[in-house]
Amino acid sequence: MDWQAFWLTIRLAVVVAAILTVVGLPIAYWLTYSRWRGKFLVEAVVALPIVLPPTVLGFYVLVALGSRSPLGRWWQAMTGHTLAFTFAGLVIGSIVYSLPFAVQPFAAAFAAVDARLLTASATLGASRLRTFLRVVLPLSVPGLVTGIVLSFAHTMGEFGVVLMVGGNIPGVTRTVSIDIYDRTQALDFMAANQTALVLLGISFVAMCLVYGVNRKVWVWWN
Amino acid sequence: MVELETAVGTETRRHREDLEMLDIRVAKRFSNAERDFLLRAECVCEPGITILFGASGAGKTTLLDCVAGLATPDAGRIAVGERIFFDGERGVNCAVQRRGVGYVFQDLALFPHLSAAENIGYGLGGQERKKRTDAILESFGITHLRARKPREISGGERQRVALARALVIDPCVLLLDEPLAALDAPTKSKMIDDLRAWNQAHGIPIIYVTHSREEVFALGERVLVLEEGKIVAQGTPHEVMTAPRQESVARLAGFENVLDALVVAVLEYRGTMRCRIAGSKVELETPLVRVGPGPVSSAFLRVGIGAGDILLATIQPQGLSARNVLPGRVLSLEQRDMIVVARVDCGVEMTVHLTLAARDVLEVQPGKEVWLVVKTHSCHVMAGDAPDEKG
Numbered sequence: 283m284d285w286q287a288f289w290l291t292i293r294l295a296v297v298v299a300a301i302l303t304v305v306g307l308p309i310a311y312w313l314t315y316s317r318w319r320g321k322f323l324v325e326a327v328v329a330l331p332i333v334l335p336p337t338v339l340g341f342y343v344l345v346a347l348g349s350r351s352p353l354g355r356w357w358q359a360m361t362g363h364t365l366a367f368t369f370a371g372l373v374i375g376s377i378v379y380s381l382p383f384a385v386q387p388f389a390a391a392f393a394a395v396d397a398r399l400l401t402a403s404a405t406l407g408a409s410r411l412r413t414f415l416r417v418v419l420p421l422s423v424p425g426l427v428t429g430i431v432l433s434f435a436h437t438m439g440e441f442g443v444v445l446m447v448g449g450n451i452p453g454v455t456r457t458v459s460i461d462i463y464d465r466t467q468a469l470d471f472m473a474a475n476q477t478a479l480v481l482l483g484i485s486f487v488a489m490c491l492v493y494g495v496n497r498k499v500w501v502w503w504n
Numbered sequence: 505m506v507e508l509e510t511a512v513g514t515e516t517r518r519h520r521e522d523l524e525m526l527d528i529r530v531a532k533r534f535s536n537a538e539r540d541f542l543l544r545a546e547c548v549c550e551p552g553i554t555i556l557f558g559a560s561g562a563g564k565t566t567l568l569d570c571v572a573g574l575a576t577p578d579a580g581r582i583a584v585g586e587r588i589f590f591d592g593e594r595g596v597n598c599a600v601q602r603r604g605v606g607y608v609f610q611d612l613a614l615f616p617h618l619s620a621a622e623n624i625g626y627g628l629g630g631q632e633r634k635k636r637t638d639a640i641l642e643s644f645g646i647t648h649l650r651a652r653k654p655r656e657i658s659g660g661e662r663q664r665v666a667l668a669r670a671l672v673i674d675p676c677v678l679l680l681d682e683p684l685a686a687l688d689a690p691t692k693s694k695m696i697d698d699l700r701a702w703n704q705a706h707g708i709p710i711i712y713v714t715h716s717r718e719e720v721f722a723l724g725e726r727v728l729v730l731e732e733g734k735i736v737a738q739g740t741p742h743e744v745m746t747a748p749r750q751e752s753v754a755r756l757a758g759f760e761n762v763l764d765a766l767v768v769a770v771l772e773y774r775g776t777m778r779c780r781i782a783g784s785k786v787e788l789e790t791p792l793v794r795v796g797p798g799p800v801s802s803a804f805l806r807v808g809i810g811a812g813d814i815l816l817a818t819i820q821p822q823g824l825s826a827r828n829v830l831p832g833r834v835l836s837l838e839q840r841d842m843i844v845v846a847r848v849d850c851g852v853e854m855t856v857h858l859t860l861a862a863r864d865v866l867e868v869q870p871g872k873e874v875w876l877v878v879k880t881h882s883c884h885v886m887a888g889d890a891p892d893e894k895g
Contacts, residue, residue, distance in 0.1 A: 369841060402613035404600040405572055408625030416626070420617045 283476045286453050289463040291438055294369070294457065295445075298376045299434040302384040305377070306429060310388030329382050336379065340446025342373040347447065367449045375447035376437045379493055383432040390427020424495040439481060447473065447484035524585030525550055526709040530570050530577040543567060543577075543733040549677075549709040552701075555741070556713045556722050557576065557729035564713045568679045569712070569728065570608050573600035584676045584709070606675030608683045612655040612666040620665045621650035627673040642669045644698055655757040660691040671702055676705075678710040684719065696723060703845075743792050759808030759884065760855040765790075766804060776827070776880055779805060786851040789827040790883035792874045811857040815877035816846065818866045819829050828878040832855075835869050837863065844868075850876055 313325060320376070333340055345363035348354045357365045365371035395418050404412040441459040448455030450464070458477055465474035526549040534541040543563040547554075558564050568574035571589070579592040587720065589598045589605075614623050622699055627638040641647045644664050654665070659870055663683060670678060703710060712723060720727055720741045727744045729737040737744040765779035770792060776875045777792045790807060815821075821829060832850025839845075844858040846868060853875060868874070 380769075398611060398613040399615060401574055401600075401608070402609060402615075402625070405574075405605060406606040406669070407601050407604070408627070409601060417615060448842070459796060 283480070284372045284456075284458070284461045287456050287458050288477075288480070290369075290453065290455075291459075292486050294372060294376060295434045295437040297373055298380055298437045299384075299430050301373070302380060302433045302436055303426075303430055306381070306384035306388050306433075308393055309381075310429075311384045311418075312390040313385065315388045325504045328385050329377050332382050336440065336442025337446055339379055340375060340443040343371075343378060343443065343447050347371050347374065366447065367451060367455060369448075369454055372444060372455050373446040375443045376440060379434040379440055380436045383436045384429040387425045387429035387432060388422070390420035391428075395421045407455070417433065428492045431491050435485055438484060445486040518732045522674065524587075524709070525579070526571070526711070527583045528571065528592075529565070529581065530580035531573065532566065532570060532577045534566075537650055541733055543570075543634075545730065545733070545735050547728055547735055547738065549711060549725070551707040551709050552703065552725050553710045553712050554724055554725070555723055556730060557715065557720050557727055558710055559715055559746075562730045564715075565681055565734040565889075566707040566733075567682055568607070568711060568713060570766060571587070572605045572679055573598060573603050573675065587676065604673065604676050605674060606670035608663075608666050608670045608678075608680045610683070610684070611676040612662055614652075614662060614666055614669070616654055619651050619653055621656065622887050623654070623665055624669045624672055626669065636672055638742045640672045643702075646667050649874070649887070660687055660695075663687060663695060667699065674706075678708060680710065682711045682715070685714070685716070689811055691704040692719075693722070693737045699844065716719055733827055737793070739793075754768070760811035760857075761807075761814075763807045763809075764804065764854060765807045779883075779885075781807070781809060781852045784829060784851040788878065788883055789880050790885050793885045806886045808886065809878060809882055811845070811853070811855045812855065813878070813882035815846070816856050816862070816866070816868070816876045817877060818859060818868070818872065820875050821877060824877060826877045826879045828876075828880070830876045830878070834868060834874055836870055837868065847877060848874060849861075 291295050313321065313328070344366055345351060346353055347357070349358055352367055365374065399417050399421070400413055403417050407417065421440065439459055441463070444455065444457050445460060448457075450456050450460050455477070458481060462474050462477050462481070465471075465477070509692050521619075522886055528549070529546045530543065532543045534543075541563065541574070543566050545563070545567055555605065556564050556567065566575055570577050572724050573589060576597060577590060577592065581587040583591075583592075588594075588596050589603055591598060615626065618626065619677050621641065624640060625633040628636055637650075638647075641650055644667070646661060646664050646668070649661055649665065654662055657665070667683065684695060687695065699710070706781045709718070712719075714720060714723075725740070727737075727739065727741050729744050731841075764782035765788065766782060767777050767778050769778040770794065771789075773775060776789050777791055778787050782785050788807060790805075793805075796800075822829070830850040832848045832854070835847040835849050835853070836842055837846050842860060844860060844863045846856045846863075848854050848856055856876065862868070
């Protein structure tokens with residue numbers, strides 16, 4: 283088992299899940315409460331990574347990060363090196379790739395909060411932000427856990443985007459799924475199996491967590 | 505308002521300048537595939553409880569939502585004293601959060617993840633929170649519930665928490681949307697006592713929405729009747745509730761006797777009035793009804809009396825509680841199935857239903873002298889048209 287690849291993947295998944303929580307909450311809030319007619323366009327864009335082949339997504343992220351794009355040039359001017367084939371580039375690609383896995387559970391949880399509670403909060407003088415923090419967020423905890431766990435687990439197992447954007451640099455961009463691929467190519471089934479089993483275990487635990495917190499009979503605030 | 509000053513102890517209420525009226529004048533239109541609804545209401549609510557009575561779909565909740573700022577009227581003006589919540593002409597529309605309106609919702613909308621004390625303290629900030637929460641928990645007798653979540657307490661207790669939550673923010677208006685509908689009678693009256701006690705000290709306008717006639721009589725100092733988005737009557741419960749008004753044609757058809765009448769005397773102290781039936785000298789005592797804001801006397805009304813609600817006697821009855829005893833003569837009898845329909849001329853023609861047995865025992869026949877007995881509350885008073893306006 284390639285522990286360097288393993289810890290790199292954990293680090294990537296934690297960073298991505300953390301950033302997606304911060305970025306995903308306002309997006310989900312907007313998607314839930316906006317009455318803008320063009321909202322479906324944004325919803326479609328957010329959901330796009332679910333259906334897009336990872337290689338396609340990875341390709342465009344790579345182009346966007348490259349030295350010929352404004353973002354790539356800006357990053358190069360700031361840091362002196364390109365984003366492609368770096369850990370930071372990997373993080374950006376993974377954020378785009380896992381965005382719907384965070385935003386959609388968040389938005390579903392917000393939408394499930396009884397609108398009367400928001401109304402009651404407003405009549406009691408609470409601002410929208412206060413209502414969000416004191417009512418919407420606490421009542422959305424299962425959805426928050428779901429979104430965070432899913433984006434973590436999804437990032438753990440990604441392959442196509444990582445390969446396109448990050449390449450296969452040990453200690454920098456070489457993740458476990460690429461490790462499994464390499465071992466299999468090298469006919470080292472034993473090692474591939476070890477790593478694959480670890481990923482399987484992690485994914486199973488993640489799914490148990492998701493379905494556990496969303497159990498109907500279990501209300502977290504009791 | 506000078507009378508009010510002398511009538512109300514200044515100790516128990518705020519100073520007179522602080523007695524703020526809730527002044528509502530709104531128009532709001534809803535249109536969807538199912539119905540096209542127009543709310544057009546104008547009223548002034550004094551400090552104290554005003555009942556807003558009406559069937560479901562009459563626009564009661566919409567009216568409350570306009571006051572609270574949850575719905576925006578198309579036009580009009582809503583103000584409490586000097587504070588303008590909404591003014592269509594001047595483009596004023598105060599945000600919900602800054603109106604300071606207490607609102608107890610039909611489904612209460614308690615925060616399920618917060619304890620009773622946290623629910624009540626939700627609208628308060630800083631150091632005030634604990635002190636005022638404790639005080640109102642105490643005065644409502646629910647201190648023992650403070651740490652419990654809404655789902656762990658009874659329906660009546662939840663109502664008290666919701667009421668406390670709305671009152672603790674010291675609102676300038678209190679809106680109650682059928683808050684007691686689900687409660688048993690003793691719990692209900694305890695709640696109402698609490699509310700009255702609280703308002704003794706605060707003196708704010710309270711609008712209490714209900715569709716229960718029982719609650720109207722139990723609570724009301726003043727009643728507004730909302731029908732199809734319009735306020736069709738206002739007054740004391742007795743004035744507005746004892747008879748239907750502005751009946752639709754369909755409902756008028758339910759009364760066999762529909763008579764045009766003119767109010768000749770208002771017996772305010774008895775809650776009744778005397779009406780003369782148009783084109784005759786017959787006078788009927790009916791429940792007192794306010795029709796519109798104008799003076800009730802000399803108003804044109806229509807009185808509906810069910811043929812089955814009239815008693816017929818062959819000798820002049822005495823010692824009856826019924827106020828209307830009209831002498832007359834039977835014009836005709838007609839048997840319809842098991843009912844005998846008698847037409848009686850007593851200055852106006854009235855239709856009376858008799859059983860077959862009554863006809864036979866009393867030997868009722870055309871030409872016979874009879875007396876008709878009509879209870880005051882069998883006279884259903886509706887708004888009428890002046891005779892010259894009729895088409």
